[in-house]
Amino acid sequence: MVSVGGALVMACHGAPPPPPFPPVVTVVVDTATRPPARRVRSDTALSAAERDALVREAQTRRAAWRALGITDYRLRVAVGCFCPWRDTPAVVEVRGGVAVGLRDTSGRGFGKLREPWSLYTVEALFDAVEQGARRNDLFEVTYDPRYGYPTYMHGDARLGLPDDWFWVRATELTPRH
DSSP: OOOHHHHHHHHHHSSOOOOOOOOOOOOOOOSSSOOOOOOOOOSSOOOHHHHHHHHHHHHHHHHHHHHHTOOSEEEEEEEEESSSSOOOOEEEEEETTEEEEEEOTTSSBOSSOOTTGGGOOHHHHHHHHHHHHHHOSEEEEEEOTTTOOEEEEEEESSTTOTTOEEEEEEEEEEEOO
16 A cells, blocks of 8 residues: 555656746837828828838837747738739748748648749748838838738829739748647
8 A cells, every 4th residue: 555655755756847938038029119000191102201101110029920930831922913823812822931831711732832922931921021112102011910920902103004003912821849
């Protein structure tokens, strides 16, 4: 028969130690600088200050994204413009930060990796935000509240010119392990 004291010793020493906690990632957000107010007017081009604010915000959010260390994920992407392809969404499979495959929204293969979807990993979305803010007369972007990546961008390259608008929607980021 096992004594009560012996049972306690076995209970305390019989299990292996718990695994260590994952590393803590700290992201510092500058709370002294408020994000730029969303534009109300769409009949004038972005000012230099508005462009700079969009670029700075993208750079800050990119640094926070990188700090998360997520390089393998799936991301639903839809693209629209005056272009030859339809705005059909696709799921981009990303490994090591590189697009490696496409799936339709039901999870089946969607053919070879190709434009426009293959262009949009999270890093490429941040690149597109910075380029769009610098180059387009009109540009707006929204970010995912959880992971901070660009979820929607819309632009018009030159005001007054037809057929030079675009939009990109990136949603449902699913990290892969």
